Amino acid sequence: MSGSSAIVPGDACLFLDFDGTLVDFAAGPKSVIVTPDLVPMLRDLSNRLDGALAMITGRALDDIDQMLWPLQLPTAALHGTMRRDGSGKVTIVGNPSVEDFKVASRRLCQQFQRWVARHPGVCVEDKGLALALHFRNAQPRWTPEPDDLKILASLLTPDLELLSGDLVLEVRLRGGNKRTAVEAFLAEPPFTDRMPIYIGDDVADVPAMETVERRGGMTIAIGARIDARWCMPDPAALRLWLAALARRNDPS
Numbered sequence: 001m002s003g004s005s006a007i008v009p010g011d012a013c014l015f016l017d018f019d020g021t022l023v024d025f026a027a028g029p030k031s032v033i034v035t036p037d038l039v040p041m042l043r044d045l046s047n048r049l050d051g052a053l054a055m056i057t058g059r060a061l062d063d064i065d066q067m068l069w070p071l072q073l074p075t076a077a078l079h080g081t082m083r084r085d086g087s088g089k090v091t092i093v094g095n096p097s098v099e100d101f102k103v104a105s106r107r108l109c110q111q112f113q114r115w116v117a118r119h120p121g122v123c124v125e126d127k128g129l130a131l132a133l134h135f136r137n138a139q140p141r142w143t144p145e146p147d148d149l150k151i152l153a154s155l156l157t158p159d160l161e162l163l164s165g166d167l168v169l170e171v172r173l174r175g176g177n178k179r180t181a182v183e184a185f186l187a188e189p190p191f192t193d194r195m196p197i198y199i200g201d202d203v204a205d206v207p208a209m210e211t212v213e214r215r216g217g218m219t220i221a222i223g224a225r226i227d228a229r230w231c232m233p234d235p236a237a238l239r240l241w242l243a244a245l246a247r248r249n250d251p252s
């Protein structure tokens with residue numbers, strides 16, 4: 001995507017996924033490496049866009065804040081279940097409690113724990129309002145079979161849905177998703193009336209990308225898992241490109 005910084009206008013707004021997009025995957029979600037230049041670069045880029053830069057992530061809000069400390073960007077967390085808008089106000093879609101989620105997901109959690117016990121390296125991540133089964137680190141390699149997914153589907157309650165990501169399965173509350181989060185941001189300052197750019201790497205990003213393309217925006221896929229209007233090979237290439245954008249001083 002050489003020379004592409006020239007095609008991004010100063011009145012753009014930017015939506016960024018985190019894992020697999022801005023940072024490389026690691027053995028577990030806590031062990032991803034945030035390079036020292038990432039946070040200052042995001043801060044500069046956000047300033048250049050008058051604050052119209054949002055994280056759109058499957059991580060919990062306090063988790064992404066910890067990763068990007070001391071920066072607190074507008075963020076859609078837990079795949080859109082929770083959102084911090086441009087003014088810093090946090091809302092939860094449908095207003096469920098952690099206790100509600102734990103009751104609804106109890107049987108799925110038990111099934112996840114069975115797999116954790118059987119497959120070394122597999123782990124469950126409790127995100128409060130979502131639950132993730134990570135099998136990136138399974139030794140020997142293991143991924144749920146179609147029959148396993150059928151078992152999970154049979155345990156879903158009407159309030160829950162199952163998301164399949166890159167070597168991760170996630171149980172979350174139905175309701176908000178990355179698409180609805182992007183739509184909500186685009187209806188508010190400082191995102192309104194700006195050309196949206198969405199950058200992601202996974203199937204969970206695709207509905208948000210479709211919305212952005214329908215609105216005349218730009219989409220960039222990182223890696224080969226999904227298609228978008230543009231693509232880059234890996235997070236390192238994206239970080240280089242974003243750094244070039246952040247350094248540009250002219251508003252054109």
Ligand SMILES: [Mg+2]
Nearest residue numbers: 017019020202
């Ligand atoms: Mg991702």
